[in-house]
Amino acid sequence: MTAALPPGRSCPTAYRYSPRVFDRAPDLEADTLYVVGGLYGNVEALAEITAMVAREPRPAAIAFNGDFHWFDVAGDDFLAVSEAVLRHAATRGNVETEIAGENSGAGCGCAYPADVGDADVARSNEILSRLRETARGHPALRERLGRLPMHLVARVGGARVGIVHGDCASLAGWGFAQEALDSRSHARWIENGFRDARVDAFASSHTCLPATRVFEFAHGRGVVANNGAAGMPNFAGERYGLVTRISVHPARDALYGARVAGAFVETLAVRYDAAAWEDRFVASWPEGSAAHASYFRRITTGPGFARERALPIAA
Secondary structure, eight states: OOOOOOTTTOOOGGGBOOGGGGSSOOSEEESEEEEEOOOTTOHHHHHHHHHHHHHSSSOOEEEEESOOOSSOOSHHHHHHHHHHHTTSEEEOOHHHHHHTSSOOSSTTOOOOOTTSOHHHHHHHHHHHHHHHHHHHTOHHHHHHHHHSOSEEEEEETTEEEEEESSOSSBTTOOTTSHHHHTOGGGHHHHHHHHHHHTOSEEEEOSSSSOEEEEEEETTEEEEEEEOOOSSSOOBTTBOOEEEEEEESSOOSSOSEEEEETTEEEEEEEEOOOHHHHHHHHHHHSOTTSHHHHHHHHHHHHOOSOOGGGTSOEEO
C-alpha cells in the first residue's frame, strides 16, 4: 500500500478537473485582459497593477487566478486585498481554497513536488494556518472565497484562453512549471490538454516561477503563459513582480511574449514600491517567522532563477 502524502504535498481529489471543462462558452470577453497570479497579499503590487490597467489607452479587464492571499495576515491588508480582487473576475488558488474552510488535511494545498524540501513545506503549512486565523475574522469574505471557481474561460479577440491557477487538470497542478513545459516526456500530456480544452492559450501561476512556451501541435498553435508571481520578484537580482497581459493590441513595455490566434500574450513587469512592501512584510513576518525564513531573501534579492529561463521558446 502506498503511504499517504503529508500535508502540503497532497493534491485533494476536489482540486482536480478534466481539460474538457474549458470547452465551453467564455465567462468573460475583453480586448485587453490582465491575468494576475500569485499576488500573495502584496498591497503595493495590487496598487501598481491597478495603476497599470488605468494607464492602458483602451479599457482593460483583470482576472485574478488565485493565491492573491498569502502574506496578508494583518486584518486591514486581508480586507483590502479581498475587496479589491472580488471586484473583478477571479478564481481561487489553493490558498483561498484552504482558508475558506477548516483544516482539510492538505495543509497549504500546494501539492509540492519532491524537489521542495520538507522544511519549506512545513513553513508553508504554518503560513496557511496563520492566514486562516485572519480569515476567520471575515466570515462573509471567507464564504465568498470558497465559492470562487477553479477556472475561467476568456475570449480575447479571436483567442480562447483557459485561466487556471495550477494547470489544465488540477488547481494545484505543476504541469505548467518551467521544467515540465520543457520535458519531452510531458509533451503528449500538454498536447492532449490543449486538444481537449479547445483553447489557444492557458494563463497560469501556482509554481511561483515564470515561463512562457509556444507549442506547435497538429491541430494548431498553443501558448502557456505562467507569470510566476505578481507579488514577488521572479528573477535573480530584480525586484518586481510579473503579470500576463493578453490583448489584441501589443503592449509598449512587455518583457517578452508570444502571439496566438491574433492575440498578444505578453509578460509585464509590476514595478511596485519594493521598500514599502518589504516594510509591510517584516511588520507581519519578522525574522524568525515561517514566511521570513522562506521568502525574505527572495523579496529582497530575487530567486535564483535567470530571466532567460522564462523567455518564450518553441517546445
